Amino acid sequence: MNPKINKALEIIKIIEEAGGSAHVVGGAVRDTFLKRQTKDIDLATSFKPDQVMKLFNKVIPLGIEHGTVLVRYKSESYEITTYRTEEGYEDYRHPDQVQFVRSINEDLARRDFTINAMALNSRQKVIDPYKGMEDLNHQVLRAVGHPEERFKEDPLRMMRALRFASELQFTLEQNTYSAIQKQAHLLKQISVERIAVEFEKLCTGRDYNRVLPLCFTIGISNNIPIFQDEPQLIKILPQSRLTSFAEIVAFYCEKGSIYKEDDWIKKWKQSNKVKRESIMLLKAVRRFRENDRELNWILYNLSGSLIVKFSNVMNALNYKVNQQSLEKTYEQLPIQSRKKLAFQANDLLLVFHDQRKGAWIGRSIKRIERAVVLGEIPNEYQAIKEWVKTWKPPEIV
Ligand code: ATP
Ligand code: MG
Structure with a gap:
């Protein structure tokens, strides 16, 4: 098991010894079983942020209101978030309000896809209420729960489905696919910045060649910037x-x-x-x-x-x-930067001492730079000076 996960399991034990419970969750669990490099390791815990903060020396509160702190442990960083349900969907008057919950299972229910809804406990046992492992083995992306409802709750998930399809080379499960097809227009509710993060990952994913055209077929491209006005563009691969x-x-x-x-x-x-x-x-x-x-x-x-x-x-x-x-x-x-040029602006001024300073200096340096870089002239003071002296004033001004 990767050393960063092992350290995460130590964190879990520290929390357990203090009377709480904790799990590795989300992408890190998925990536471990896919034998894929995992970027960041997220933990979920029954403890509230203040309880977590008491247990570790180096803690940065990242989003206390969402229950998240960043813990530095043995030279690694871990985001630790209190078990919670998704914020504010039931109550739009308090969109930032977070409902903390007691168990890991309740926390997993808020997650987007079955493969992202698995957790690992301190004994490395997988908690997998939505059969994420099965979907992982079949390389399938399946929404947790009812796909239409889950995408209505947070339309960004539709974009995430396609980016995971591209990154992991997975296919979309039929109902998940149909729900996106039906509700792609809801993406208009989501901020462009958040869509951009997923779109970049989609384009840079291994299966971009399959998934970009799929964005067109499924109706996503009609609902994202540029492509909504130029739908055919997304088919240019x-x-x-x-x-x-x-x-x-x-x-x-x-x-x-x-x-x-x-x-x-x-x-x-x-x-x-x-x-x-x-x-x-x-x-x-x-x-x-x-x-x-x-x-x-x-x-x-x-x-x-x-x-x-x-x-x-x-x-x-x-x-x-x-x-x-x-x-x-x-x-x-011959040179990698202007600083390495054997002939600088002050040398130029010595040659053309009767010229007033002006934009010609920058232009002339660029001309020398280009000649040196293209090997038309050696990067040597004398050689450049001789060349520069042949320039006529109209070329300078
Ligand atoms: P990556 O390796 O690209 O970071 P990830 O799965 O870790 O992939 P994150 O965006 O870091 O993705 O999110 C971490 C976890 O949080 C996800 O695995 C998922 O369980 C949950 N999650 C993130 N965004 C959403 C969302 N919009 N709706 C539901 N769950 C989400
Ligand atoms: Mg992540």
Whole structure:
């Protein structure tokens, strides 16, 4: 068993010794049985947050009102949440109110799919009231309880169903499928940000090729940004797997969406970081398309960190590039950044001492940078100086 789970079992024992009960729950249980790397381990407990906080030294209250604290234990982090039912569905006047419950079984009832509704106790026994293990073995996603009701309670679950289908390569159980088909429109009630998290996981999941078209068939794509206006777009499939939202934006914009990257960012409410990255990726791809001899300059401008993402977008667009060789090409460029240039702005000013400072400096440095990166001129002070001296003032101003 993975060492992080073993430490979680120790946490459970600590809680049990203090008179409470606790279980590993949700994704961690599922992933353990799928022999899949698990990102975070969640625990559920009969103890209230204040009782948990007394038992451990390093505790961060994450969402006390939802019963959640973060415990640091033996260099690992665990989210520990008091057994509860889902908040506020019965009572929309107090949507944030949480109903704590006594047993793990009641807690499991609020969970979305049978494979996510299993728990592990301190003796590693599986508590599995909804036959999640059976569904896990059959690779099936089945809503806990009545699917239509569960999706009405929280329409995001429909999006989660598809993202798990893609990530885990599972199929949707018939009633779960029909319920999504019938109620996909309810997704409109859910914030774009939450849908985006699931959509990114869906696109970056192993079975994106099967599940993206399924989004169209089942009616999900009519209810998410961009695709609701351009339904056919979702049928254009990346030729290989993308790994982030910025790549997704670059891919679909290059494939000819009526929306530009700016619209994507706004409609999907993405961060400035995603915006910056998608603009850079798209620029790089388009530059390459126009002139592949520019590759070194493209890689230089992506400046290392975006090369993997660039490689992913290129492969998704069927350009068939090799990530390692792109990285190697980047490493072997004459310079990796402007700082390494043998000729800087002050050197330029010495050559053109009668020129007033202005935008020409930035432009000129960029020109030198490009010539050095493309190997047209060596990165040596004298060589660059001689070249620069041949420039005529009109080129400078
Ligand atoms: P991942 O490995 O991607 O994090 P996960 O199953 O852990 O997958 P989370 O979103 O971290 O997914 O949620 C943890 C658990 O909480 C789920 O396994 C599920 O039991 C429950 N859960 C999360 N979101 C919902 C929801 N919208 N409705 C019902 N249960 C949910
Ligand atoms: Mg999780």
